Amino acid sequence: MGLFSRKPKLPPAARPPLADDERVLAWAAAGNGEGDGVVVASNLGLWLPGRPHRLGWHEILKAVWSGRELTVTPAERVTERDGYQVVADCPAETYLLVDPGELPHQVRARVTRSVAYTEHHPVPGGAGRVAARRVAGVDGLSWTVRFEPGTPADDEAVLAEADRLVAAARAATAPADA
Template sequence: MKLFRRSPKLPPAMRPALEADERVLAWAHVGEAQDQALVATNRGLWLPDGRRLGWHEIHKAAWSGRELRITPAEVAHERNGYTVLVDAPVIGFLVLEPGELPDQVRTRVTRSVAYTTHHPLPPHGGVRVVGRRISGVDGLSWSVRYDAKTAVDAEPVIEVTDQVVAAARVATAPPS
């Protein structure tokens, strides 16, 4: 029995164009052909099409035991000091030999969230305020996600959202 088992090395043909301080944490073949891979790094998840989703750009990640389903964030609006995000279409990947990939994805997405709170908005609806860490960037990136049926463009909703984001920023600011 080996105490330390090394993971198989990522084939050079599947290695994405990493940044200078980016390192591979886990990877797994996608599909049955085994000519494509998902690659988790300290900066994000590289998809088989060559795009990288930063950990802060992933709303949800679900592992079924055979399929990794990623729900990326999509910017709906840019506001002063924060973005309004919505779910982009879910992307699913068949992963037959996952290794450490699902655990790394879950851990990294979860770790990127430094602050989260939900606020009800009158007359109905609500908003989730999220402060996330971005690898290589100081401070937090602020975003909001509105509940379904919230009047996101109504002036009173925008005003309350501005206030709750400002309060969150103050609450998480380092002491001066």
């Protein structure tokens, strides 16, 4: 491609079922490009081959670009607490991108931009990360706690400390009344 040439448009057959207010930002064929699907970044999230629904940017715990492969670790909701969710890592999904174009940049920028607050804290028997994420197209923040492996996430003392940590973080990040 020349200096000012653009990547071809996403083929209609590969286009995911976008919402009315959703637009494609970047895409890349996954695998060898022969029917392995496409990875599509939109303003609302990431469409991955084999998944019927988009992952919102706030639902991606980690995205790593190796220069050839994009590895995405989605969040899985473990339980709903008062004002936040406890999440855990889903298995990482890796996609070979032969012609990645702008896709890795868009993924990194969008995942990073979704993080409004993140802090690692000790809790009884382990540790956890309190995070507030911006949800594309929604006002306010989505709060989560992700416990480190081995932390007794169902222990009442751990959950009470997580409740306290989230409440403190929310208070510290709340906009001041003018």
